[in-house]
Amino acid sequence: MAGMELLSDQGYRVDGRRASELRRVQCRLGVLGHADGSALFQLGNTRALAVVSGPHEIRGSKSKALHDRAVVNCQYSMATFSTTERKRRPHGDRKSIEMSLHLRQTFETAILTQLFPRSQIDIFVQILQSDGGNYCACVNAATMALVDAGIPLQDYVCACSVGFVDETPLVDVCYAEEAAGGPVMAVALLPRSEQVAFLSLDSRLHEDHLSGVMKAATVACRDLHAVLSRIVKETLQEATAGE
Amino acid sequence: MKETPLSNCEREFVLLALREKKRLDGRQTYDYRKVKIAFGTEYGCCVVELGKTRVLAQVSCELVSPKPGRPSEGVLFFNLELSPMASPGFEPGRQSEMAIEMNRLLERCLRSSRCVDTESLCVISGEKVWHVRTDIHALNHDGNIMDAAVIAANAALAHFRRPDVTVQGEEVTLYSVKDRDPVPLTIHHMPLTTTFSFFHEGSRLLVDPTRLEERVMEGRLLVAMNKHRELCALQASGGIRLLQDQVLRCSQVSSVKVLELTEIIQRALQNDVQARKEGRCCGFAESLPVQRVTVACAHEATVNNEEALRRANEVVKFAEEPADVEQPVCHRGPHTAQVGDGLVNSWLVVDDEPKSEEEALDGGDLEGVKVENEEVEELSDDSVIILETHNRVPRVVQLSDGSEEDEVMILSGKDLMNVSNKGCTKKANNSDDVMEVMVTKTKKPRKRNK
Numbered sequence: 001m002a003g004m005e006l007l008s009d010q011g012y013r014v015d016g017r018r019a020s021e022l023r024r025v026q027c028r029l030g031v032l033g034h035a036d037g038s039a040l041f042q043l044g045n046t047r048a049l050a051v052v053s054g055p056h057e058i059r060g061s062k063s064k065a066l067h068d069r070a071v072v073n074c075q076y077s078m079a080t081f082s083t084t085e086r087k088r089r090p091h092g093d094r095k096s097i098e099m100s101l102h103l104r105q106t107f108e109t110a111i112l113t114q115l116f117p118r119s120q121i122d123i124f125v126q127i128l129q130s131d132g133g134n135y136c137a138c139v140n141a142a143t144m145a146l147v148d149a150g151i152p153l154q155d156y157v158c159a160c161s162v163g164f165v166d167e168t169p170l171v172d173v174c175y176a177e178e179a180a181g182g183p184v185m186a187v188a189l190l191p192r193s194e195q196v197a198f199l200s201l202d203s204r205l206h207e208d209h210l211s212g213v214m215k216a217a218t219v220a221c222r223d224l225h226a227v228l229s230r231i232v233k234e235t236l237q238e239a240t241a242g243e
Numbered sequence: 244m245k246e247t248p249l250s251n252c253e254r255e256f257v258l259l260a261l262r263e264k265k266r267l268d269g270r271q272t273y274d275y276r277k278v279k280i281a282f283g284t285e286y287g288c289c290v291v292e293l294g295k296t297r298v299l300a301q302v303s304c305e306l307v308s309p310k311p312g313r314p315s316e317g318v319l320f321f322n323l324e325l326s327p328m329a330s331p332g333f334e335p336g337r338q339s340e341m342a343i344e345m346n347r348l349l350e351r352c353l354r355s356s357r358c359v360d361t362e363s364l365c366v367i368s369g370e371k372v373w374h375v376r377t378d379i380h381a382l383n384h385d386g387n388i389m390d391a392a393v394i395a396a397n398a399a400l401a402h403f404r405r406p407d408v409t410v411q412g413e414e415v416t417l418y419s420v421k422d423r424d425p426v427p428l429t430i431h432h433m434p435l436t437t438t439f440s441f442f443h444e445g446s447r448l449l450v451d452p453t454r455l456e457e458r459v460m461e462g463r464l465l466v467a468m469n470k471h472r473e474l475c476a477l478q479a480s481g482g483i484r485l486l487q488d489q490v491l492r493c494s495q496v497s498s499v500k501v502l503e504l505t506e507i508i509q510r511a512l513q514n515d516v517q518a519r520k521e522g523r524c525c526g527f528a529e530s531l532p533v534q535r536v537t538v539a540c541a542h543e544a545t546v547n548n549e550e551a552l553r554r555a556n557e558v559v560k561f562a563e564e565p566a567d568v569e570q571p572v573c574h575r576g577p578h579t580a581q582v583g584d585g586l587v588n589s590w591l592v593v594d595d596e597p598k599s600e601e602e603a604l605d606g607g608d609l610e611g612v613k614v615e616n617e618e619v620e621e622l623s624d625d626s627v628i629i630l631e632t633h634n635r636v637p638r639v640v641q642l643s644d645g646s647e648e649d650e651v652m653i654l655s656g657k658d659l660m661n662v663s664n665k666g667c668t669k670k671a672n673n674s675d676d677v678m679e680v681m682v683t684k685t686k687k688p689r690k691r692n693k
Contacts, residue, residue, distance in 0.1 A: 098347040109484055199490065207472045
């Protein structure tokens with residue numbers, strides 16, 4: 001991967017996008033019949049399937065119940081066939097647990113958990129195809145699944161990853177751009193209030209460029225929010241028209 | 244073991260103090276606790292104390308074959324252990340979520356940022372490289388283990404010396420420590436973290452939270468930077484919703500703090516080098532304070548109580564004078580005196596006659612009884628009864644049991660004599676001077692038989 005130009009002189013990236021372009025977004029709600037809510041989210045070549053179950057009674061130990069809000073339980077796993085080389089351990093390794101933790105922290109702020117004391121909401125996300133931007137695809141898929149399940153949310157949670165090459169923020173990095181080793185920031189945003197629900201930065205980025213990168217991420221998340229709300233409205237229209 | 248839950252009043256106290264911009268240990272919002280770095284006798288061993296949080300880091304290395312994807316790079320491995328020694332809330336065995344999160348943060352901050360040059364760790368490309376392993380143990384948890392761990396890891400890596408190796412063609416000679424001086428690692432930069440904790444829905448933030456503040460906080464932002472103002476890692480998590488300019492402001496604060504911390508680490512390293520050169524003994528034994536009853540005693544913090552004094556003075560100035568305590572003391576009997584007149588009392592009346600025995604603690608389950616030559620002892624909750632043991636005017640008094648259904652009236656002793664009927668009641672006479680008898684008409688049966 002060394003030597004491949006991530007941003008050409010004319011401003012094109014490896015897959016032909018411009019610096020501020022997102023990959024193509026496709027989403028379907030209600031793909032699984034038995035779950036309370038499910039969604040299949042595709043961001044370019046990255047595919048994530050999210051299943052939401054709840055709110056229901058706490059499974060397992062009752063001691064985990066919180067007296068004033070619901071417990072959000074997230075599990076992230078990557079299918080063994082999702083990467084170019086077969087993955088040995090789909091879940092249970094450090095990165096998966098860390099990702100599950102991040103997802104849980106993101107959604108604990110967004111779901112109105114005060115409405116469901118002493119209950120549990122489960123979110124299971126599976127990566128079916130991984131081409132960069134795994135966390136963002138998971139968050140977007142989980143948001144759509146929560147909308148499908150009818151769980152009250154503060155706002156949509158839209159996530160986007162931003163890289164930084166040649167003084168330019170590159171929105172929605174793919175795997176090639178991630179593996180090149182430059183800084184990648186993943187941001188999960190609540191678009192209406194522009195509040196950051198989750199933020200994580202890898203690799204080195206100079207402080208002066210931080211505001212530029214964050215602005216690019218905010219704009220991208222807002223665009224994503226427009227796409228997602230359009231998809232939800234269309235799904236609802238189809239559902240009501242069909243009856 | 245499960246952690247003891249935090250009481251509501253402690254939580255409220257911390258939050259209330261924060262609203263007035265006061266921290267429990269007297270620090271300012273952006274102040275760090277005192278950082279102490281001590282090195283062990285071996286190279287690569289370091290103990291960092293951040294206030295009472297104590298962390299030990301140890302670096303070691305060995306020759307291994309490299310990873311298949313990177314044949315000419317060494318391997319860096321970080322491991323943070325949270326054992327029950329640090330806090331009884333940590334479980335032994337399988338790592339909790341918090342431990343995994345911290346481990347991942349350490350990896351991202353130190354490994355992905357390439358602070359140590361891994362290419363210099365290569366001995367023979369594709370066959371032998373150095374595997375440098377940093378083990379960090381939390382010894383005491385008083386908040387902000389992450390920052391302490393990162394400082395310890397950086398200091399330990401900078402302090403560490405690996406054995407010297409020479410390669411001649413296919414031959415590799417590994418010199419032991421005695422033959423040749425060990426070689427330090429190549430460190431490009433020192434990424435240090437600053438932890439910000441958020442309260443009151445993101446409106447208040449604190450740097451370097453203590454254990455109590457950590458338990459109360461709503462969310463955490465971790466900024467990892469080096470002294471060249473490059474961000475090595477950023478992580479906002481835990482349930483806060485931040486605005487962009489808050490994140491930017493935090494990174495600015497962090498750059499200042501990181502400079503200070505890097506200074507401290509450099510100075511500690513130089514002191515250690517100096518000490519070794521001069522042949523002074525170095526190591527942990529030297530850094531532990533002796534001559535103290537306990538090593539982990541609290542440091543004195545100056546408390547600013549000017550405002551409290553001022554407010555106290557104001558209160559005292561405008562307070563009313565206390566009432567005059569001069570009250571007539573009225574001696575009512577051998578063991579009884581009365582100070583002041585008081586209100587209508589529901590206690591027993593003491594006559595001026597001698598030889599009155601008094602028993603305290605009684606309950607009001609009794610009806611008015613005439614007692615002759617008998618002692619009656621009743622034990623119930625809220626009234627007092629006087630017992631008389633001579634055939635005097637019956638002065639058994641039973642007192643009001645506090646029930647509001649009963650009419651309380653005050654009779655004098657003479658009235659009792661005239662009253663043959665227990666149920667007779669008169670209007671209560673609320674005069675304060677003589678209160679001899681109070682009879683209540685109750686329907687409760689007596690508890691004990693006489």
